[in-house]
Amino acid sequence: MSGSPPSGPRLRRWLRLGVAGAAQRVAAREELGLPEAADDRALARALVQVTAALDVAALDVRDRARVDARPSITPPPVPDEDPSFLGELSVSEPRDELAQIDDTRTLLAVLRAGTLRQRRAVLEQLGEGRGSLRSSAGRSPREVVEALDQLRDVELGYELSRARMALGGASGRAARTEAARWAEVAGRLEVEIDAFWEGSRQTEPLVELPGDERAQVLLRARDWSDTFAAHLRAVIEGADGMSSVEARREVLSSLRHCGDARLIPALATVLRGGPGELVGDAARVLSSVDDPRVQPLLRAVFERTVDLRPRLAIAGALGAVGDHRAAGEARAMLATADAGARLPALEALETLGGTEDTEAVAAQLGDPDPAVASQAVRTLRRVGDGRALEPLRTLGAHTHVSALRAEIEDAVEAIEARLDLRGEEPPLEPPSIPRLSSHGPSTRPGPRLGVRLVAGAFYLAGLVLLAIGALHRGVTLLERAAARRARWAPPLVAEAMALARRQRYAQALAAFRRAIEADRARVERNPVVVRSMARCFLRRAEEMARDARVDVARGLLREVLQLDLRRAPAALRFELERRHALMREEPAR
Structure with missing residues (x-):
């Protein structure tokens, strides 16, 4: 190329009108820096490239790449490092860590106080290690059996049933019998599902099941066939042609703890474009699935969700899978005066919250809405801060609602177990909660012996009549027994x-x-x-x-x-x- 830079107007004129004659070809080759032997194809290519480069330079296009102050995918906050035993479990694979523990008390404490992922791992460990318990000096089979029998957490239903099936004795037999019963129900449902898709059945079979039976069947969904899973996907997406939005929500909310990875595509469809009233339920179902596709999907949907309730539901689901990016937003919603935001914010903080939220959550214990107060107790249970023991025990000593007191008893036990795992003790020793199961002797005088005998006779006679099918006469005698003895x-x-x-x-x-x-x-x-x-x-x-x-x-x-x-x-x-x-x-x- 000649010493001076190429002339833009001349090059554009040649590009528009063409290079005519030998003299112009020589001038164009010199302008573009081409050798004399360059053919017309090379000349045309160079002419286009240089002209385009001059046009871009004239536009002053420069690299202005910078970090967006508000990226489309907000990075999750980095939690403070916790060097304790529970903190080590939180950042590692709990199954690997728990497999090395041979202390029943520690395992059962994690079962009461750990995260959902840790508690599931404990159940797997206890169930799979049942055979070694008999010969291990560090574990007691009776302790394990009693702990599994007393565990009543709904979110652990599937893992708990499998752990009980691995046990011996009456508990194991009862669990296996129950599993066989629900497998039989699922088998009948599959026959009805085939009939539904063949057109010989006019109603969707899942919606017709009683609610508690549907919950049991769908809790074990991952054990059923691919045909069953395909039907569930169709109902979730609304592709069965029969289910209304209300019926789809019934099924989705019943699937909350199923953990079936085969449903991820259908759940993703609902999250990305389904009706707004289904989004929160779909996010909760997705959070129960242990699959690497879950967190990126929830993260992307959260960033583009605006409505309050679905957004907080997705935030809680993100917390359940280890992403705490929405914790600040949940705290802000709890601090607002909006009464409708308190319950979903507390639900989100159950998985997103930390010890810094203890005071704000404890302030909700006195809410007149029982649902809000109960959710505050559950959130404090999962946060596990010892400072919550005093307000919980105070509320438990004064409430007359049995359900709330039961929630408080479980929360206190979980917090104490968490403190034990961290090597701590409660900061104070406030008065204990009068437990529901420990009622002292009644102070009112009992009925006279004659009254007790007559009432007992009516009672026994009523039971006999009920046993032989005489309902009306049996109920009459039972009413007389109740009337005799107040x-x-x-x-x-x-x-x-x-x-x-x-x-x-x-x-x-x-x-x-x-x-x-x-x-x-x-x-x-x-x-x-x-x-x-x-x-x-x-x-x-x-x-x-x-x-x-x-x-x-x-x-x-x-x-x-x-x-x-x-x-x-x-x-x-x-x-x-x-x-x-x-x-x-x-x-x-």
Whole structure:
């Protein structure tokens, strides 16, 4: 190329009109720095390249790349390093760390106080290590069996059932029998699903299942066939052609703890473009799946979600999979005066919160809404700060709501277990909570011996008549027994359970309520009675909801959820809470 820079106007004229004649070709080659032997093809290519470079230079295009102050994907905050045992478990693979622990007390403390991922790993460890427990001096099989029998956390239902199946004795046999029962139900459902897709069945089979049975089946969804999973994906996406948005939400909310990775594509479809009322439920289901695709998907959806409730639900789901980018936003929403934001913010802080949130969450314990107060207790339980013990115990000593007191007892035990794992002790020793299961002797005088004998005779005769099918006469004698001996619960409990077995739920509710009024502790301590009572309330609420009596159904669920249901099956408690949460969002009518 000549010493002077190429002339832009001349090059553009040659590019527009062409290079004509030998003299112009020689001048163009010199202008472009080409050898004399360059052919016309090389000349044309160089002419285009140099002209384009001159045009770009004239536009003053420079590299202005810089770091965006608000990137589309916000990096998660780096948590403070925790050198304690629990902190080491949080940053490592819990299964590998727990496999080296041979101390039952430590494993059971992690089971009470750890994160969901850590607790699942403990259940796997206890279940798989059952054979070695018999010969290990560091572990007691009885301790493990008792701990598994007492564990009632809904989110651990699948792992807990598998751990119990690995046990020996009566507990293992009962767990295997239960698993076989639900496998049989799933098999029948698959036949009905095939009939549905072949056109010989007009209704979607999952929606027709009773709520507690659907919860049990979907909790074990990962154990069922690919046909079952494909049908679930179709229902979630709305591709079955039958399910309404309400029915899809019923299924999605029942899948909350299923952990089935085969559902990720359908859940992603709902998160990216589904109805807004399904987004929060889809995010919660996704957070239960242990899969590397989950966190990036939740992160991307969170960044473009604007509505408050879905955004906080996705934030909580991100916290469950280890991404705490939304913690500040959840704290800010809790601090606002918006009453509608408190409950979703507390739910998000259950996975996002830390010890710096203890005071703000504890301030919600006095909220008049029982749902907000109970969620505050659950959030404090997961945060695990010893400073929360005093306000929790104070509330437990003064509340008259059995469900709230039961939540507080579990929270105190979990916080104390967490302090033990960190080598700490409670900062203070406030008065203990009077436990629901430790009622002292009654101070009121008992009935006279003659009254007890007559009431007992009526009671036994009523039980005999119920056993041979004479419902009306048996109930009459039980009523006489209850009338003879005031505040005596057994006749009322027997009457209620007999009516519930015959699906007379409205009449059974009245008897259960009278039994609770007579002796609440006796009712709440008996697992068989609690199961029957909770199922009775659920069935009656479902009947009311089908008749469009949503306000009555909501009241029934709110009433039963104020009782201590820890001895009821986890799936039944989950269904009661799930249905009540959905009905809270519906208008009263």
